Every structure is written in structure tokens, then in C-alpha cells.
Amino acid sequence: VFSNQTLSSGWQIFSNVVDRRAATGEVAIATYTSRVWVTSVSDKTTETISLSEQGGADDLFFGEFGEGNNFDKFVELYNGTGAAIDLSQYYLASQTTEDQKYVTWNHIFPLSTTTLWLEHGTTLAILNGGKDGELGIVNGGARQEMADMLTAYGRSYIVSSNDVLTVGGDDPVGLFRFGNTNEWIDVCGIGPAVPFDETYIMQRTEDAEVPWYYPEHVNTNQWDFRDWESKQDVSNNFENFIATAGAYDRIVGLGGFIVFNVYDDDVDPPVAGTNTSIMVGTGAPYTQLLAEPGEFEVVFSAWSFTNNSSPEACAQPWWGSLLTNATFYSSTNYTGPLVDPNDGGTGINDVFDGWGQINRGALEMAGIGSYGFSASNVPYVQFELPLVAAEDIVFSWAEQGGANSFTNVHVKWSLTGIEETFATNAVWPPWTMTDATAWRPRFLDLSPVIPAGATKVYLRFVLGPGYGGSSGAFRMDNIQLFGRPSEIYVTDGQIAASAYQIHVEGNVYDPDSGLQEDMAVMRMGATDGVVDDLKAFLPDGGKTNTSTLWWDIGTFSRDDLTDLVLESQSGAGIPMSIEVPDADTDRAGDVLELAGSLGRMRVIDDDTERPKLTLESMKPRMGILAQWLFTTTNS
Known part of the structure; x- marks a missing residue:
């Protein structure tokens, strides 16, 4: 240890010893942990480290509890285990009846009804939401200003319900796992004698034992206390509250791990x-x-979807494509198959380099009303297309929709495929598929949009928002990218x-x-x-x-x-x-x-003519050049 003093950020400084250099095959993009005293985040490492060990928390625990005026209550959970924890496996409970404290528990509040991960090294504040999970004194909940301050400081929080935090300064609040509802994992909420018997914020001391398991009661000697008159804190923008709420700043229970984030230091090709x-x-x-500029038009990549041996085979580019490593895929919010090998297809746009295609198979997004598509959940089909230096590059296809299909389709493009880089262009205006009851051709002229010299382009067909009916579909067939290569x-x-x-x-x-x-x-x-x-x-x-x-x-x-x-x-x-x-x-x-x-x-060939002789270059000789002898008069 270089310094055993806690820094202002709550960190301590440690040295590390290189034990061995990791082999290439052992390194992966991931998060690694080594059991040590504090949590730290470092850059890329390919080393095995050896540091003095001290165990950390082996489950969630309470880092802080606040008992303010009226309904201003909050509690804080911290994950220092070294791994993410699913909050849906936990609940809070409390007890306000004197003779039942630590005996029975009620006001059960599940931390989440669906899977919700709390990452290692992170804190979650829980604000009192009264009976119905609503903030505001009139609702029996904590003041809205407390939530506003947490949001302003970027600190995570949820709002409780079922009056689990509607407690006094001497009522226990317990943390339980659904798998064991009789024995608490940790407990908080009991203040010491005056002056902190009514309004206070309690924080775990650095030498506290966490979690404080069943059957132990709250030990006030393992907590630091400060006064918290929340009704006065309002006028000070809740400075007292926000100083520590939702931001775990003690080294107790920090998980016993240093976290090493191994990242890729080169994510771009040459x-x-x-x-x-x-x-x-x-x-x-x-x-x-x-x-x-070339004189010949060439098909760079194309799909005819005629191989019906499997969906994977059907999705392969046309065998005669110049560039056969093109591909396509859908957004993750569409989980159905993206090709239908048994679709009837169409003969429209089916000639690739003079080759006519069989009318069979198609790209298809079907049953579009079954996936919850909306303005905030818009699907897309994306093509990843390698390019060559060329003129007059065009992307063409046949399409079919119908009255129940998407009401709006527009195409975005990117040279990298990175989400923030996709852009639209006025050269490619949006259109609707609700009028495409029969197959029809369509094309995009890429040359005015895609920069010259690009080696790849991503075309994203954004579908919606909006569609005519739940049974709607979007189909494409005989897709081809062609141009005149340089x-x-x-x-x-x-x-x-x-x-x-x-x-x-x-x-x-x-x-x-x-x-x-x-x-x-x-x-x-x-x-x-x-x-x-x-x-x-x-x-x-x-x-x-x-x-x-x-x-x-x-x-x-x-x-x-x-x-x-x-x-x-x-x-x-x-x-x-x-x-x-x-x-x-x-x-x-x-x-x-x-x-x-x-x-x-x-x-x-720079010489396509045979050698030639001319009379001017020949030297004439005396003699017979040609002679005929007629030996019979019969014919």
C-alpha cells in the first residue's frame, strides 16, 4: 500500500506486481476482478496482478438511511460483491409495531418485478413513495425535490410503495432475498439516543461488518449519524441530503475487488x-x-433468394456477384425469420449480368404487428455492402407490401455502421408500402450520396413508425448493387x-x-x-x-x-x-x-494487325506469273 489514507474520492492507492505476461489467447474484451481492498477502474491490462487481499461484501447491503421530517425517508443499497446482482430477487420489509420488531415483517416491497441488474460498485437510492409509490407529501411520500436532486447529480433511484419506508426513527427496515423470507440479509433504520432520535442520516462506518445478517439487530456503533432536518434542507436545495445520498463514499464493503476493464485499443481497420x-x-x-471510368456495367452484389435448401442458404448472395461478402440483417426488435425460401418471389428486376433468376424466395419481415413496433421501437433491415472504385453505382430491388404494411420507409446510410453516423439524404425521399399490393421495382442512386473511394457502405431501411395492420409484411426480392468499376x-x-x-x-x-x-x-x-x-x-x-x-x-x-x-x-x-x-x-x-x-x-493487345507487303516494297522479276493450258475441247 502506497497510502493508507482514503482520498477525497473514497479511493486508496495500491501497487501491483507483474507475475507473468498473459498469453494472447488468454486476453479477451471483458471485465476482470482481483480480490483486493478497494474498487478501482483502470485501462487495458494484460498482466496477472498480486495484491494484498481483504474480503469484501458477499451480498447487497445498506450503505445509508435517511429519516427526515414528515414522509422524507430514503434508503441506499450498495453492490460490492464483484458481480452484477438481479434486484428482482430481493425485497424490503419493515416493522413499526413495537413487540413485533425483528419478529415479523410486513409492508413488503419488491425491488423490481422484472429482471433489473445492479452492477458491481454501484449504488441505488430508494425514496419513500408511501402506499402507492408516489412522491410528494400529499401522497404520503418523500418530496419531489429529493428525486430532482438525484437526477441532477446523475444518481440512480427508485420509488418504494406499500409504506415500506413510512417508518419512524426507531423502526427497522430489512433487506431480504425471496429465496429466504425469514432471515434478513441486512438491517437499518434505528437511530441512537438524542440528538439523532428523530431526524438523521445514518452511514456505515469504515470498519462496519457488512451485510449485518439475521439474527443481528441494528448496531448503532457501526453507523455514523448526522442531523437531517429535511424541512430546512428544502430551502438549501437539499444540500445535506445530496451530499451523500446515492453516492457511496466509504471504503467499507467495497467488494474486495479491483476491476480491470480490458478494452480493444484498435477498433478500426487500416x-x-x-x-x-x-x-x-x-x-x-x-x-x-x-x-x-469503365465501359462495362457489373453486378457487385445481388440476392435472388432461390436456394430453398435452408434459410441460411437462401440468404447467401447470388453466385455470380463480384463481391460475395455482402450481407444483410434486421434490427434486434424483429425476432422472426428474415428470409422465406418458399415465398413465390417475383420476376421483376430479376436479370443479373444477363442471367435471369428463378421466381422463388424473398426477404420478408412478416406479422409486423406481433413485435411491439412503435415510434420508440422502430425496426429496420440493414445491408452491409462492400464497394469498388466505380461510376454510376445503383442499388435496385423489387418490393411488395400492401394495405397492412409499413406506412413509411426511408433509407439511411453510413460508411462505418456506427449508430451515430447514419444519415438521410434528400436524394432518397421516403415512401410508403401500403400501396404496394403487387411487386414493383425501386432503386437508389448511390453515386450522388456515397463519397467516391468508399470501400463499404451500410444501407439501413428504416420501417415505420406506423403500419396498416398487424398481419402486414415487407418483402424484397432480386436485390442488386451494380455500377461501372473503374x-x-x-x-x-x-x-x-x-x-x-x-x-x-x-x-x-x-x-x-x-x-x-x-x-x-x-x-x-x-x-x-x-x-x-x-x-x-x-x-x-x-x-x-x-x-x-x-x-x-x-x-x-x-x-x-x-x-x-x-x-x-x-x-x-x-x-x-x-x-x-x-x-x-x-x-x-x-x-x-x-x-x-x-x-x-x-x-x-497493342498490335492486332498482321504484317503487310506492298508492291512498292517488292522487287519485280521477269517471268511467268500465271499460266493456263487448255488440253481439251469437251468443256
Whole structure:
């Protein structure tokens, strides 16, 4: 212990000793506890610590009780056990009849009728709500100003009922668990002799034994007392009350734990900068190949819902999608299945890259009146769509609703999927599904809204508030995201002159943890690039925005080059993809990866004409150029 003096915040300072370094697989995002004397919250740790131990409270206990004027009463519960506690398993009871005190209990008040967790290290104030759980002297309850002060200071409270806190200064209040209704866990509410026999606030002393179990009666020697004339405290904004109410400030019963919150120090994938180059050449200066708007429209991701072997199979993207890692899901307030493999579907919007789809299966949110949707409980369907550098990106689908469907649908978008980042855009006005009794097409033009160069977008279809009837449904089919990918043009002659290689300098960085250079992948079609450590530039391990990786793709053979030319003549071209993991390897599953596209490569034959001879270049000779001999007159 560095200091055995309690700080103003109620904390004490301790040292720790590193016992061993934890293995990567042992570290997880969680809260860990170590049995020690006080509660503390620290940053990320990967260490096992050893500290002097002293046990803390093994159940809830009363930290404070207030006996004011009239009906101004309150009690305070504290959880110092090291784990969250469900308050629905506990109740308060009191006794005001002299000969029945500690013998029988009445005025039972459950702390909660539903599951309600009180976290370790937190306090809950309970204000007297009289018989009916209402504040105010006219209702036989504590003054509303007490609740207002707790709210202003951000302290949690509930209001009691059944007159459990309508007690005098010499009446016990007990804490019980429903599993054992005869033996109390803790008890409070008895004041000492004058001057605190009528109005007082009692707090546990630092050396008190908590909880104070059955059959013990209130021991006033384990409590500190101060006067509390609540009728005077009103004019002082309840300063006396709020000084300690709902804020546990003693080290007694602090749970015997230090709490270590292990958090992820890198929650973002690497970032793609603006200075990525695709080049040819055998040395500096290299010739940079520039991306141009493509001529061919390509389906990036699509769903036809035709695989009815299972709902999971039905939800998979169309097999011909350029990017097959797209996905969709619903908000958690909709618990029904989101796809129906047996729905009849539609033929509207069913052609993907020239492929017609079977009319079977659909995305479906059915029975929408069964989930309690309201203005404060609005459902949504969200699409997570990877992108490539492209022009004219459009998201289209067929939809069906009907008179009982949602009265309002609008689409929000985000580049990260973080709740606070979703936004609407006037380019995408809301619409209703109540008039969609038959399937109809609809589309969103993404290019005017989504920033150029984005590698992923989240589209959230917000459904409601409001719907026509409980049996209503919302359906989508033949969903597709398409556009014209940017294309990089290079000739076979340029590749041959570049020692049959293509070079890529990727401007990628991760400001939090840097990059794993040896795990970075650059792929042209089915050919992986080779990382060149000497040409990479990774100050601080790839944390700065000037960081670059270098790949050499190839060496291609002459036959490979012919295959590239032939493949480039197809509609899709040759994909240029990049996968770069960050260096956040603190624990299993911690690594995040940038997975993006640099567009499509087209290798062009730079000489498609055969050699030619001209008369001007030939040297004439004397002789017979052609001769016919007619040997018969029969024909």
C-alpha cells in the first residue's frame, strides 16, 4: 500500500506486481476482478496482478438511511460483491409495531418485478413513495425535490410503495432475498439516543461488518449519524441530503475487488490513403497506370433468394456477384425469420449480368404487428455492402407490401455502421408500402450520396413508425448493387517491357497499431503479388498516413500474358484487390483487415494487325506469273 489514507474520492492507492505476461489467447474484451481492498477502474491490462487481499461484501447491503421530517425517508443499497446482482430477487420489509420488531415483517416491497441488474460498485437510492409509490407529501411520500436532486447529480433511484419506508426513527427496515423470507440479509433504520432520535442520516462506518445478517439487530456503533432536518434542507436545495445520498463514499464493503476493464485499443481497420499507384517499368521512374471510368456495367452484389435448401442458404448472395461478402440483417426488435425460401418471389428486376433468376424466395419481415413496433421501437433491415472504385453505382430491388404494411420507409446510410453516423439524404425521399399490393421495382442512386473511394457502405431501411395492420409484411426480392468499376488499362507490350511484371505501391496505414507487412496481399485476378520490403515505406510500422507497401505482381509467362489479354475482353475484366491486416495482435480475433478494390485491370493487345507487303516494297522479276493450258475441247 502506497497510502493508507482514503482520498477525497473514497479511493486508496495500491501497487501491483507483474507475475507473468498473459498469453494472447488468454486476453479477451471483458471485465476482470482481483480480490483486493478497494474498487478501482483502470485501462487495458494484460498482466496477472498480486495484491494484498481483504474480503469484501458477499451480498447487497445498506450503505445509508435517511429519516427526515414528515414522509422524507430514503434508503441506499450498495453492490460490492464483484458481480452484477438481479434486484428482482430481493425485497424490503419493515416493522413499526413495537413487540413485533425483528419478529415479523410486513409492508413488503419488491425491488423490481422484472429482471433489473445492479452492477458491481454501484449504488441505488430508494425514496419513500408511501402506499402507492408516489412522491410528494400529499401522497404520503418523500418530496419531489429529493428525486430532482438525484437526477441532477446523475444518481440512480427508485420509488418504494406499500409504506415500506413510512417508518419512524426507531423502526427497522430489512433487506431480504425471496429465496429466504425469514432471515434478513441486512438491517437499518434505528437511530441512537438524542440528538439523532428523530431526524438523521445514518452511514456505515469504515470498519462496519457488512451485510449485518439475521439474527443481528441494528448496531448503532457501526453507523455514523448526522442531523437531517429535511424541512430546512428544502430551502438549501437539499444540500445535506445530496451530499451523500446515492453516492457511496466509504471504503467499507467495497467488494474486495479491483476491476480491470480490458478494452480493444484498435477498433478500426487500416485506412487507404490517396497515393496508391499501379505501375510498369524496370526501375525508377516507373510509368503510372491511371484508372478510368469503365465501359462495362457489373453486378457487385445481388440476392435472388432461390436456394430453398435452408434459410441460411437462401440468404447467401447470388453466385455470380463480384463481391460475395455482402450481407444483410434486421434490427434486434424483429425476432422472426428474415428470409422465406418458399415465398413465390417475383420476376421483376430479376436479370443479373444477363442471367435471369428463378421466381422463388424473398426477404420478408412478416406479422409486423406481433413485435411491439412503435415510434420508440422502430425496426429496420440493414445491408452491409462492400464497394469498388466505380461510376454510376445503383442499388435496385423489387418490393411488395400492401394495405397492412409499413406506412413509411426511408433509407439511411453510413460508411462505418456506427449508430451515430447514419444519415438521410434528400436524394432518397421516403415512401410508403401500403400501396404496394403487387411487386414493383425501386432503386437508389448511390453515386450522388456515397463519397467516391468508399470501400463499404451500410444501407439501413428504416420501417415505420406506423403500419396498416398487424398481419402486414415487407418483402424484397432480386436485390442488386451494380455500377461501372473503374478500369486500369495496360498493353501487353508495356508488361513485357516491364520484365513481365506489374508493380503496386499501396498507400495504406493504421494509426492505432500499424500494419502486418508480411501478411499484406495484393492480388491481380488469381495472381498474388510479392511484398518488396526494400521498397516499402513504413515509418512507425505503418502508423503514419505516408506509409506505403510495395508489391511486384508476376513474373508472367508469355502464355500468361495471352490469358490476361483474353480475360480482359470479358465484361468483368481482371479484379485488382488488396487485403492488409493491422498489427493489433494482442488477442485471438483482434486483427482487423482492410479489404478493398483498386478497380479492374484490362490488358490490351497493342498490335492486332498482321504484317503487310506492298508492291512498292517488292522487287519485280521477269517471268511467268500465271499460266493456263487448255488440253481439251469437251468443256
